[in-house]
């Protein structure tokens with residue numbers, strides 16, 4: 252067997268569903284697209300991912316010859332009802348940024364070690380445009396919702412790409428949009444208008460982005476602030492948003508299939524109840540939430556913020572005591588979003604809590620949110 256065949260065999264044995272190989276040539280169209288929408292993507296362009304450099308692999312690794320694109324299918328098992336509509340499927344599957352001691356990180360590490368043990372130099376930290384690389388390697392095509400789709404699996408997939416110095420056998424590209432020509436279901440269903448035309452999404456309006464990228468200290472001027480008009484559209488999503496994938500006819504076969512349940516997710520689902528996340532203790536966060544939700548959210552207070560928004564959007568006065576407790580949280584950010592949620596639920600009980608909170612509030616952000624909530628309640 253050739254090295255290319257060995258690599259594909261090993262990857263399939265590791266649990267990847269598809270493996271394709273393309274050249275390490277650059278992606279100039281991708282760079283042009285990112286630069287043309289700089290105001291939308293400054294947070295990414297300036298991030299530690301260095302996507303502009305990654306789109307020209309040889310600028311970082313002059314010996315680069317090939318990109319191996321691997322597709323992991325996250326929807327072979329069903330996701331618990333308790334988490335669907337709150338945590339996006341790929342975040343439940345904990346596929347992004349997985350550390351080596353968790354199964355998804357271990358799989359990637361085993362793949363890297365296999366390549367190295369077969370004489371390949373593997374680029375250490377090089378983030379190529381994975382969807383494009385995988386389409387050029389013939390393992391995915393596109394949807395108008397900007398997601399990559401793998402035939403037979405749909406779009407609930409993770410693509411991993413390795414850049415290596417070995418000359419390999421290249422696959423035929425599948426750089427095409429395979430949607431029914433008249434379908435616009437994803438664009439019509441997007442609550443915020445983030446999907447503003449086929450294949451174009453403004454991340455700043457995207458619910459998923461707002462759940463996990465709006466954190467203080469991120470590049471590109473991103474802060475923890477989520478505008479009220481986005482909060483209202485976030486529904487119960489606290490980590491990701493699957494709406495434009497859930498409505499997609501190309502995902503229906505998988506979404507409607509009777510799949511085995513993931514026993515681990517069923518077991519931990521109760522740990523992610525919204526009221527539990529709102530009033531999250533340091534201990535529970537460190538022991539239970541952080542070790543699983545390692546994807547993008549880097550701080551307890553952001554889970555609390557997102558839970559407050561979700562509870563406010565549910566609009567049920569039964570959550571007022573939980574939100575009242577959150578008005579005593581140590582973080583002004585949490586108090587501010589709990590106030591917003593109380594204002595959204597409204598009523599005399601919510602107003603009383605907000606008035607009492609305003610009298611003792613010292614944090615400027617929380618104070619402003621309480622005043623706005625009182626005006627709305």
Ligand code: SF4
Nearest residue numbers: 441457458492494495
């Ligand atoms: S993930 Fe949600 S908010 Fe973002 S584009 Fe899709 S439907 Fe719109």
Ligand code: SF4
Nearest residue numbers: 394395430434437499
């Ligand atoms: S909803 Fe329709 S247009 Fe959107 S990605 Fe799916 S098939 Fe394509």
